[in-house]
Amino acid sequence: MQQIELQPKEEKLNLKKVIAKYLYKWPWFIASIIICLAVAFIYLRYSIPQYQSKTTLKFDKKQNDLTSALSDLDNLGIGLGNSDELKGEAAIVNSRPLLMQVVQNLNLNVEYFSAGDIKDSQLFGKTPINAKVLSYTKEKFVKFEYTLTDLKGDQFILHNANKKEIAGRFNTPIKLDFGTILLQSNSDLALGSKYKIIFWSPIERVKKLEKTIQINIPDEKAMLMDISLIGSLPEKSEAILNEVTRQYNLDGQRDKNLQAQNTQEFIDKRLEVITKDLSGVENQKEDFQNRNRIVDLQAQAELALQNTSENTKALLQQQAQLDLLNSLSGEASKGNNQLMPSNLGLNPSLEQTISQYNSLIISRNKTLKQATNENPAIIEMNKEIASLKEVIRDNIREQKQTVQTGISQLQSQIKTSNNVIEKVPGQSKVYRGIERQQNLKEQLFLFLLQKREENAINLSVDVPKAKIVNPAFTEDIPVSPKKEIILPGALLLGLLIPFAVLYLLFLLDDKIYSREDIKERSGLGILVDIPSLSDNENHLVQKNDFSELAEAFRVLVSNLKFVLPVKDSAKVIMVTSSVKGEGKTLVSVNLALTIANKNTRALLIGSDIRNPQIQRYDDEPVKRKGLTEFLYDESVNVDELVHTSTTNHSCDVIYAGAIPPNPQELLSNGRYQKLIEQMSSRYAYIIIDSAPLMLVSDTLSIADTADATLYVVRSGVSKNILVDFANDMVKDSKLSNVSFVINDVSRRAGGYGYNYSYGYGYSQTKDRKSWWSKIFKS
Secondary structure (H helix, E strand, O other): OOOOOOOOOOOOOOHHHHHHHHHOOHHHHHHHHHHHHHHHHHHHHHOOOEEEEEEEEEEOHHHHOOOHHHHHHHHOOOOOOOOOOHHHHHHHHOOHHHHHHHHHHHOOOEEEEEOOOOOOEEEOOOOOEEEEEEEEOOOOOOEEEEEEEEEEOOEEEEEOOOOOEEEEEOOOOEEOOOEEEEEEEOOOOOOOOOEEEEEEOHHHHHHHHHHHOEEEOOOOOOOEEEEEEEEOOHHHHHHHHHHHHHHHHHHHHHHHHHHHHHHHHHHHHHHHHHHHHHHHHHHHHHHHHHHOOOOOHHHHHHHHHHHHHHHHHHHHHHHHHHHHHHHHHHHHHOOOOOOOOOOOOOOHHHHHHHHHHHHHHHHHHHHHOOOOOOOHHHHHHHHHHHHHHHHHHHHHHHHHHHHHHHHHHHHHHHHHHHHHHHHHHHHHHHHHHHHHHHHHHHHHHHHHHHHHHHHHHHHHOOOOOEEEEEEEEEOOOOOEOOHHHHHHHHHHHHHHHHHHHHHHHHHHOOEOOOHHHHHOOOOOEEEEEEEOOOOOOOOOOOOOOOOHHHHHHHHHHHHHOOOOOOOOOOEEEEEEEOOOOOOHHHHHHHHHHHHOOOOOOEEEEEOOOOOOOHHHHOOOOOOOOOHHHHHHOOOOOHHHOEEEOOOOOOEEEEOOOOOOOOHHHHHOOOHHHHHHHHHHOOOOEEEEEOOOOOOOOHHHHHHHHOOEEEEEEEOOOOEHHHHHHHHHHHHOOOOOOEEEEEEEEOOOHHHOOOOOOOOOOOOOOOOOOOHHHHHHHO
16 A cells, blocks of 8 residues: 655645634624724713813013123123023923912812713813812822712712711811811802812822923924913813913013012122222322323323424534534634635524624725725724624624523433333333223223113013913814724724734644644545534434435545455454544444445444443444453354444444453454454444544554554544644554544634535525524534
């Protein structure tokens, strides 16, 4: 016989098979979707919508500075640096002191609810009742919740969390667990029958606002800031945002005024200091001018330079005149009566005298041409010439003295001017230093005076720190719950939950459901799939039976012809399984009933002597000897064992008999093989109902008598490891000519959609079932 390949086939992803597994469980998907959608609708119906409220602020850089005065001081290096950035302002907006002021102004530490049957409705703004905390006796707490009932006139009753009743009156202080409160009723609104009041610790409200208020900076260059808040009451959220912006501007105004006042004090102190410094510098300048006799240093320096130049020129002139006078004095000292130089720019009287002298010399010389020296006229002229010459010498001496005196004076003046000029650089350096200090102090003094006036104007102008571009407003569409997300999400969740559960079940499921599961793990043949039967269906193949069970066994008989060898004696078929409960006996009985007919007799031998089950399928079992008695008692005749089936008279049965204490020894004593030899001549087929292989070794003792072995596995019960066990049996040559029979296969086994249609071509009819009955059956 050809050797059969036992290696499992390479596992490939069968997408159709995977999808069919999940489609088979479609009622679970429908139920999950319905439940999830129902939960989503209930959630949307009773959940409290949350709306987003938002306000937008715009900051002006000039407004954002401390003050213009401080800004200019900063530019001078003696002011404060400008560190106002949007991120810093965002921290101020969400700061606890500011939020605490918001909580106190809006009384956010007290919440009111109108009690309802399913949910409570929160109240805000104009409420029928108002509660005010007068004082706290408990420092640290989160909240205290009270229910207000029995409102009659000005009387009411409060119930705390412990159901303790506290009677009170409106407008009368009441002592509670955390402090003293005052309840007031609004006469303009009608009172309901029941209210719930929650008193929060103010710091807890501040913490919640810190978490819920969101600050976003969309564009730093545009100096914009968005402040948003999500809440169930749009009017409450808007009131909180408006109060936050108002408190922020008030806080900024307070800071601005404080900074302006500090700036004013700073400027006044600086003015006082600078006034003293300026007075000291001016006194120093005055003292320097008095000591150095300076009115205008530059003008005086220029005058000294001018005087020096003029005196130098005059000195040169005087020296030139002195030289002329010295030369003229030499001429006048000579004894000869020569003409003397004239028109030399000397003293006019001297020039006149020299002119007279020269004229007289010329006249004498003319007279000498006509007369002698003894001529009285000549003598008289000589006397006059001598007299004039003496006068000239005297004038020259006097003129020389005058010129020398002028030269001395000019030299003294030049020296004095040079001394002045020499002192100018040092005096100018000192004087410029004094003037520089004076100018600096004057400029700073005038600057501070100007900034004091600007700061006074800035202090009197009330400009908000940030401009409210958009007052608080609320979006029309709630941010939660979002119907467009929740409903598709519920639908998706309804699909995912059963898918995830089924995926885990399929992942952990190691059972065999159909022939595809066996083909993935073994190369052994599969002869038939026996359909699943309900408890009220007949489990035996009847005469002229056209049921699905009968058709399945007819298919099994047909397929056996290709497995069994050709022989003259009876063909022996052993039916076994791995464990108990896989339907081995059912297959054995029905195979015998199907294969037996009027032309072919069959014998069914109950060889599972540990746990005999064949008698369960006999309507009228006869108490007689069985296989056990034959195996241990050689005197027992085989005819005493055979019993004809009441279902099919062409089928004989040998029951297992009494349960022995040593079944394995009985089956291996050789008597079983002799029984098969004796019966082989009487029957065409012998079917052996053997014991499970994995539990006991009884079947291996008689396996050599079988021409073919039918290995039964049960759909949904047998595990994959049992197929591996069968492969090992064949591989170790403990079983031969093995083929699988799958029992109890559902119409949609394991969700694979394997739909059996036995009875094709026959006129058998079945009642049609409604689609909902099919759903429940699936």
